[in-house]
Amino acid sequence: MEKAExxxxxxxxxxxFTSKCSSHTAQLTESKGRDWxxxxxxxxxxxxxxxxxxxxxxxxxxxxxxxxRVMRELADExxxxxxxIFEKSWQTGEVPSDWKRGNITPIFKxxxxxxxxTTGWSVSPLCLARVTALVDKGRATDVIYLDLCKAFDTVPHxxxxxxxxxxxxxxWTTQWLRNWLNGRIQRVVVNSSMSxxxxxxxxxxxxxxxxxxxxxxxxxDMDSGIECSLSKFADDTKLSGVVDTLEGRDxxxxxxxxxxxxxxxxxxKFSKAKCKVLHLGRGNPxxxxxxxxxxxxxxxxxxxxxxxxxxxxxxxxxxxxxAQKDNRILxxxxxxxxxxxxxxxLPLYSTLVRSHLEYCVQLGGPQNKKDMDQLKRVQRxxxxxxxxxxxxxxEDRLRELGLFSLEKRRLQGDLIVAFQYLKGAVLVLAELxxxxxxxxxxxxxxxxxxxxxxxxxxxxxxAPLPGSVQGQLAWGFEEP
Numbered sequence: 001m002e003k004a005e006x007x008x009x010x011x012x013x014x015x016x017f018t019s020k021c022s023s024h025t026a027q028l029t030e031s032k033g034r035d036w037x038x039x040x041x042x043x044x045x046x047x048x049x050x051x052x053x054x055x056x057x058x059x060x061x062x063x064x065x066x067x068x069r070v071m072r073e074l075a076d077e078x079x080x081x082x083x084x085i086f087e088k089s090w091q092t093g094e095v096p097s098d099w100k101r102g103n104i105t106p107i108f109k110x111x112x113x114x115x116x117x118t119t120g121w122s123v124s125p126l127c128l129a130r131v132t133a134l135v136d137k138g139r140a141t142d143v144i145y146l147d148l149c150k151a152f153d154t155v156p157h158x159x160x161x162x163x164x165x166x167x168x169x170x171x172w173t174t175q176w177l178r179n180w181l182n183g184r185i186q187r188v189v190v191n192s193s194m195s196x197x198x199x200x201x202x203x204x205x206x207x208x209x210x211x212x213x214x215x216x217x218x219x220x221d222m223d224s225g226i227e228c229s230l231s232k233f234a235d236d237t238k239l240s241g242v243v244d245t246l247e248g249r250d251x252x253x254x255x256x257x258x259x260x261x262x263x264x265x266x267x268x269k270f271s272k273a274k275c276k277v278l279h280l281g282r283g284n285p286x287x288x289x290x291x292x293x294x295x296x297x298x299x300x301x302x303x304x305x306x307x308x309x310x311x312x313x314x315x316x317x318x319x320x321x322x323a324q325k326d327n328r329i330l331x332x333x334x335x336x337x338x339x340x341x342x343x344x345x346l347p348l349y350s351t352l353v354r355s356h357l358e359y360c361v362q363l364g365g366p367q368n369k370k371d372m373d374q375l376k377r378v379q380r381x382x383x384x385x386x387x388x389x390x391x392x393x394x395e396d397r398l399r400e401l402g403l404f405s406l407e408k409r410r411l412q413g414d415l416i417v418a419f420q421y422l423k424g425a426v427l428v429l430a431e432l433x434x435x436x437x438x439x440x441x442x443x444x445x446x447x448x449x450x451x452x453x454x455x456x457x458x459x460x461x462x463a464p465l466p467g468s469v470q471g472q473l474a475w476g477f478e479e480p
Contacts, residue, residue: 043087044086044087044090045079045080045083048079052078052079053072054072055068055069057072090176093172093176093178095176100180100183100185101185102185103186103187103188103189104188104189105190131280139242140243140244140284140285141243142243142252143239143277145238145278145299145302145304146237146238146239147270147271148237148270148271149268149270150203152203152206152211154203154269155203155215155218155268156267157181159266160217161174167220177210184200184205185197212234215235216234219237222259224258225258226258226259227254227255228241228255238304239255243285243287244281252289256290256291260291272296276296276297276298276299277289277297278301278302279298286298301317307359307360315366315367316368316370320371322357322359322375323375323378325356326356327378329352329356330349330381330385333348340385341386342386346386353382357375357378357379357406358409358410358413361410361413372406375406380394383397383398386401414449417449419461
């Protein structure tokens with residue numbers, strides 16, 4: 001109990017939550033006076049039934065402690081009463097008290113034991129397409145990584161609701177969400193210890209379906225009036241622009257002033273110590289920028305949602321970090337697992353290790369032989385842990401286990417991404433997908449994939465998307 005109470009006090013209410021209101025807030029929260037009570041109330045019966053039938057039974061149970069397999073098997077029977085509950089809640093705006101309670105599990109962030117965070121999102125890396133396209137053309141470019149302080153915890157509820165109204169949300173939705181956000185409470189849970197309940201005066205729940213949606217609505221107007229390129233993914237924001245002219249550098253500074261004003265008007269703050277600038281391109285003047293009254297520090301490398309990007313746009317550091325992390329995981333598996341059978345080691349490797357080796361390889365995979373060998377050694381070590389295969393060469397071990405080499409899996413990924421783009425399943429410009437070595441153009445994704453793509457037979461090119469079993473078989477990339 002003492003530990004849970006201590007952790008609950010790490011973020012006191014007056015330093016995390018936002019409860020004050022500014023004159024700008026008052027302007028935002030003016031109602032449009034819509035007669036929403038006369039609007040047609042939506043019915044959700046069919047939607048509830050469809051969701052129940054599509055439940056993934058292997059996920060954990062919710063607060064009701066009902067197994068998802070039971071809910072899916074009884075979809076037709078429970079859909080009606082659940083629909084009545086949801087529609088009644090929607091119509092009256094009343095939200096069950098259990099829906100307003102949350103348990104917070106503290107985790108270590110950035111390997112610093114004095115830094116605490118809560119469970120959050122798992123995301124894919126932002127695309128540096130525009131930035132690297134400019135650098136490829138010889139233009140000096142600056143990328144400023146911005147960090148909103150306690151972004152999800154400090155979203156003012158009244159400003160959020162007013163933005164929803166301006167986006168045209170109907171009155172039923174805004175009333176229900178206003179009541180769902182107001183009166184929330186949470187507690188910290190550590191093992192079996194729980195702290196006392198504390199009021200949540202601002203913010204959006206991070207581990208809910210609605211949380212990310214509401215936060216995106218809140219920051220949707222952040223790029224209003226921005227001259228340069230502003231990229232947003234959840235609470236990660238990047239501002240970038242060409243800086244080989246004085247006009248370009250001044251434009252970035254003006255945009256920073258606009259962003260600071262936006263944060264002030266919306267009762268948010270930038271964590272200025274965490275904001276960094278990355279100078280890219282040859283002949284970069286490495287200009288200094290201010291955010292408010294403080295200078296933004298330059299950095300030789302920054303993580304772009306899991307991908308380490310440095311000033312030379314080289315992926316060697318990223319490969320080294322991936323290999324280091326995976327070697328630690330393999331060490332833990334070796335110490336904690338008594339069995340060395342393939343039925344035990346292979347699933348652990350596929351789930352816990354290989355995902356790091358292949359993270360974002362279409363955008364920034366290894367290109368130097370040194371980096372490729374470094375990643376290969378991780379897979380070689382994992383396969384050598386399996387009892388009965390120690391005496392076999394690496395290639396024979398892969399063949400015995402029915403696995404592809406990492407090189408072949410990267411080629412598979414390249415072809416699948418190219419296929420998805422050509423079929424319209426990926427909404428990103430292929431010619432702008434970046435790759436990380438400016439002096440080796442032949443190793444860019446959009447160049448290296450062409451020869452392999454042109455060598456595919458027609459029946460493979462015309463096959464369904466690789467996400468389906470039929471598509472995987474047609475591509476010939478299905479692992480045994």
